[in-house]
Amino acid sequence: MLHFETYYHIYNHANGDDNLFREAENYNFFLKKYHQHLDPVVETIAWCLMPNHFHLLVKIKSEEAVASTFLKFQTLEKFEQRSAFLSKQFSNFFSSYTQSFNKVYKRRGSLFIKNFKRKEVTDEAYLRSLILYIHLNPVKHGFVKEMNSWFWTSLKTFPDAYPDLAKQLFTNFEQYNISHQNKQIYFEEYTKLENDLI
Structure with a gap:
């Protein structure tokens, strides 16, 4: 469960022996999709992308900041629902990148290991x-x-x-x-x- 105004170390790895990035354009596209899906909910403090995995240090934005961007978020009353909404943004990002990657390289199936890792910075x-x-x-x-x-x-x-x-x-x-x-x-x-x- 993700908490607002909290720092997290988020990381994931390619599935099996695959790579997340095969050429420079993949890195650029990953960042483009990342900003599209996640800038509204996180501040990205530090990051590093490597051929088969990545590491991110993010700070989840305040509830008010997220609510100002998403009408759907404003209708969610329970904390659990709002936290799930944040996780869904990450899932949507990974799914969007995977679908585009698979289309370009004519591959099928998951690209990332299921369930991205997250560790709260204490x-x-x-x-x-x-x-x-x-x-x-x-x-x-x-x-x-x-x-x-x-x-x-x-x-x-x-x-x-x-x-x-x-x-x-x-x-x-x-x-x-x-x-x-x-x-x-x-x-x-x-x-x-x-x-x-x-």
């Missing part, structure tokens, strides 16, 4: 560690040697998009970069994050 330390974890994921999985080399990530855009949060978590832009570099240099520290963060 404190500031976890929030900070999660941002580092998401941005370093392409290095962890061997897609690149340097995190700056991976294009499909919020690594370079996060500080400008969320300056107050960046300052709160990392003090300043220099410290933000240093924190990421230190995790990459001391990679054992980074890999220890995995058990705690997912």
